[in-house]
Amino acid sequence: MSAAQSILLASEPLLAIRGVETFYGKIQALRGVDVEVHRGEIVTLIGANGAGKSTLMMTICGNPQARAGQIVYNGKDITHLPTHDIMSMSIAQSPEGRRVFPRMTVMENLQMGAILEDDKHFEDDLKRVFTLFPRLKERRGQRGGTLSGGEQQMLAIGRALMSRPKLLLLDEPSLGLAPLVVKQIFEVIRELNANEGLTVFLVEQNAFHALRLAHRGYVMVNGAITMAGTGRELLAREEVRSAYLEGGAH
Secondary structure, three states: OOHHHHHHHHOOOOEEEEEEEEEEOOEEEEEEEEEEEOOOOEEEEEOOOOOOHHHHHHHHOOOOOOOEEEEEEOOEEOOOOOHHHHHOOOEEEEOOOOOOOOOOEHHHHHHHHOOOOOHHHHHHHHHHHHHHOHHHHHOOOOEHHHOOHHHHHHHHHHHHHOOOOOEEEEEOOOOOOOHHHHHHHHHHHHHHHHHHOOEEEEEEOOHHHHHHHOOEEEEEEOOEEEEEEEHHHHHHOHHHHHHHHOOOOO
């Protein structure tokens, strides 16, 4: 661990998840989850399908709400706040399955992302998104539902960025995409973090790409955190390699 990262981890985290338990009815989905994301970090959560990764992402956003434990964002307890209040606190999410507005154009989708932001930044933010994703500029008048899977993922991330977040939540951004598009998406995430200091919490099944990208990572199994470390440390662990990396290094 570098000296700069040691100083970073000694500071108060931007997002602190402490002992969080989440249920769907009587079924427990998260079991005492502890995760920290510090300012300027990329932190990834990996695990098999159904491990509880997306449930944690949704719990951060308030739907469902944690039944036990605490979620603190930027020094404020957000555990029991409604979703609309949480999302107005400079948090943006690119959800699993992309969920763009299919009948709206690319431009209209991006306008929806900017709805909580001051109009005076709109043109600058639009230019930033089009610079990151030139394909969106080419498709600006096209309906979201007619875009390819990769273009929809670019639009989902672009829409999230239009709100100028301090914390970007990315849920399975590589899901169902061709390897070349996956590489492109991860490069944009790296660029946003390196050039703008954007803090990113990334939920991913593609452990190889996620751990190479992340400063730190966590492994989730059956709703509980079983391992934590730097991205490099987790990539080197035999348990991680055998469970998540066999055939996954693209």
